[in-house]
Amino acid sequence: MTEPETATDTMLRDLRGLWRIRLLEEKIRDLRLNGDIVGSVHLCIGQEAGPVGACSVLEPADALFATYRGHGWALARGVPAAGILAELLGRSTGVNGGRGGSAHFSAPEHGFHGENSIVGGGAPLAVGAALAGRFDGTGRVALCVFGDGAMNQGSVHESMNFAAAFDLPVVFVCENNEYSELTPIRDMVRNDVLAERARAYGILGERIDGNDPAVVRDRVGDAVQSAREGGGPVLLELMTARLVGHYIGDAEQYRRPGELERLAETEPIARLRRALRSASVDETAIAAAHAEAAREIEAAAQEAAAAPPAGTDAVRRHVHA
Amino acid sequence: MPETRKLSYGEAANAALRRALDDWPEVLVYGEDVGVPGGVFGVSKGLRKQFGDRVFDTPISESAILGSAVGAAMFGRRPVVEIMWTDFFLVALDQVVNQAANVRYVSEGRLTAPLTIRTQQGTAPGSCAQHSQSLEAFFLHTPGIRVCMPVTAQDAHDLLLSSIACDDPVVVIENRTLYHGGKQEVSVGGPVAPIGGLRVRRPGTTATAVTWGSISQQVLVAAETLASEDHDVEVLETPWLDPFPWDEVLASVARTRRLVVTHEANRTGGFGAEVLARVAEAGIELAAPPVRVAVPDLRLPAAPGLAAAVVPAAGDVADALRRVTTTG
Numbered sequence A: 001m002t003e004p005e006t007a008t009d010t011m012l013r014d015l016r017g018l019w020r021i022r023l024l025e026e027k028i029r030d031l032r033l034n035g036d037i038v039g040s041v042h043l044c045i046g047q048e049a050g051p052v053g054a055c056s057v058l059e060p061a062d063a064l065f066a067t068y069r070g071h072g073w074a075l076a077r078g079v080p081a082a083g084i085l086a087e088l089l090g091r092s093t094g095v096n097g098g099r100g101g102s103a104h105f106s107a108p109e110h111g112f113h114g115e116n117s118i119v120g121g122g123a124p125l126a127v128g129a130a131l132a133g134r135f136d137g138t139g140r141v142a143l144c145v146f147g148d149g150a151m152n153q154g155s156v157h158e159s160m161n162f163a164a165a166f167d168l169p170v171v172f173v174c175e176n177n178e179y180s181e182l183t184p185i186r187d188m189v190r191n192d193v194l195a196e197r198a199r200a201y202g203i204l205g206e207r208i209d210g211n212d213p214a215v216v217r218d219r220v221g222d223a224v225q226s227a228r229e230g231g232g233p234v235l236l237e238l239m240t241a242r243l244v245g246h247y248i249g250d251a252e253q254y255r256r257p258g259e260l261e262r263l264a265e266t267e268p269i270a271r272l273r274r275a276l277r278s279a280s281v282d283e284t285a286i287a288a289a290h291a292e293a294a295r296e297i298e299a300a301a302q303e304a305a306a307a308p309p310a311g312t313d314a315v316r317r318h319v320h321a
Numbered sequence B: 001m002p003e004t005r006k007l008s009y010g011e012a013a014n015a016a017l018r019r020a021l022d023d024w025p026e027v028l029v030y031g032e033d034v035g036v037p038g039g040v041f042g043v044s045k046g047l048r049k050q051f052g053d054r055v056f057d058t059p060i061s062e063s064a065i066l067g068s069a070v071g072a073a074m075f076g077r078r079p080v081v082e083i084m085w086t087d088f089f090l091v092a093l094d095q096v097v098n099q100a101a102n103v104r105y106v107s108e109g110r111l112t113a114p115l116t117i118r119t120q121q122g123t124a125p126g127s128c129a130q131h132s133q134s135l136e137a138f139f140l141h142t143p144g145i146r147v148c149m150p151v152t153a154q155d156a157h158d159l160l161l162s163s164i165a166c167d168d169p170v171v172v173i174e175n176r177t178l179y180h181g182g183k184q185e186v187s188v189g190g191p192v193a194p195i196g197g198l199r200v201r202r203p204g205t206t207a208t209a210v211t212w213g214s215i216s217q218q219v220l221v222a223a224e225t226l227a228s229e230d231h232d233v234e235v236l237e238t239p240w241l242d243p244f245p246w247d248e249v250l251a252s253v254a255r256t257r258r259l260v261v262t263h264e265a266n267r268t269g270g271f272g273a274e275v276l277a278r279v280a281e282a283g284i285e286l287a288a289p290p291v292r293v294a295v296p297d298l299r300l301p302a303a304p305g306l307a308a309a310v311v312p313a314a315g316d317v318a319d320a321l322r323r324v325t326t327t328g
């Protein structure tokens, strides 16, 4: 029998989860800056609490649809770091053999149904995954992640209403990082509490602290359970922030004075470490969460780098059945 | 007053937008990140500062961007809107195909939609399948929409101005790999040309190479390779696809009797097929079977090594040119 996890054990596990994503993203950034990864890369540094909290309440049969900023969601869902890194490096061992790249890979065997490079493109797919679950007996819940900016995309409106009209088990997770590329969301809406739109669809909507994995786990957990029990879709607005540019090379001229300094205080890793210290958790345990994650990501990077480039022999396959 | 300036492709487009905003008070410029940030590729840099509310950012709402441009154009504005990637048109194509294209025709000309839609397309290393497509044929299959694809900085400037001045909807398809290329001499401030025309990038007699978009640079390289093999290829770049310079293209093919068409769009249903069909319909007797060089009918893989295996390069065009010049 395993002992039940204590509160601090959970916090330490979350810290390791946050570090895994942070270090994966930092590795990707370094590889991109070094020219090993080519093309556009969108990092989720600062937004790790969403995936860590939310993925912890999903069942294997559930579906997860993310965006181009999806490396962290994939990792938290169980996609191996080596497969992600190899994908971005264009290696044969990448989860899609290099076809998806940084912004459009999927790994359904891990319950990760794909990133999406079209803003709002994943929302209707999530509705369909939930719809299929009604017929295949799995009762699958679909969790769909998108940004604040995507809330202004027609496909997202249509999906929320569609799911609501048919009580489909979809959890819409809006990661509000305050910016859509280079434009503040507050300038593009009249009511910037995006969760309030849920009322118009007749569904539950809630704005939550998206930088605390425990809060995310709790609220997404309730939403998933309610959806699974036939309560229909839920919209959760996770308040968070990216600590880096929209893409690598973004000059970030849209930031307000002192913004990054303020965000350094409220970002998930700094916060959780503070909380662990106030709970008098041992420094070595806090350091171990980082060290374990670092070992994993480093080993994954070496494995990915050692794999051969994706071969071109099969490049014309899989267009059709 | 015409003057010559050293401008990159992106700066040349910027100069055209500035001139349009300056000369025509009815011009509006808007789209995602177009206003305060000045565009994700910097093409609208500085315009918001200079022209205030006539240049603005929008929500990520392509239907509303395109449709509002159609509506504003029906009411006397001359909007220039941006669809950041041609792939993003697909979430809002109704506003182009069912709305913009029908305004003039159905109203018997009592309503018009003089709007310009700037976008950019094509492959670039690392871009995923949803950010790599070449979709000009979608618009060419839509009567009522004009389409151009500038390649040089001069054309980035001139074609954009001609498009804005045009009283019909025009899709201007730029290319992100060209925006920040080297500076070229660009003549600005001259008269605005009507839409249409072609560019004889290289006169020749032994074969006709028709091409558009950034891949035309590969065609020019290939033509030089053929020149070193004593084949003098005529390269016709057609930055205007609608209206298309049929007379000039057919005349060249009738003269050389050998034809290669190169585009970055997929082969099937690509506009290259239309060029071959028109040559056949014109009864031009070719000395060798014509060849299309195009991306095969595939989705585009993100890994640069995979993409390179399917996107035609200068060597593929040279092979095609050799094939038509040495057969028959």
Ligand SMILES: Cc1ncc(C[n+]2csc(CCOP(=O)(O)OP(=O)(O)O)c2C)c(N)n1
Binding pocket: A067, A069, A117, A118, A119, A120, A146, A147, A148, A149, A150, A151, A175, A177, A179, A180, A181, A246, B032, B060, B062, B084, B088, B091
């Ligand atoms: C349909 C569509 N329009 C525009 C874009 C270009 N684009 C990519 S990301 C992005 C901003 C999205 O912002 P948000 O939804 O807040 O997500 P975030 O990037 O902040 O995670 C835009 C406009 C796109 N990929 N797809």
Ligand SMILES: [Mg+2]
Binding pocket: A147, A148, A149, A175, A176, A177, A178, A179, A180, A181
């Ligand atoms: Mg955002």
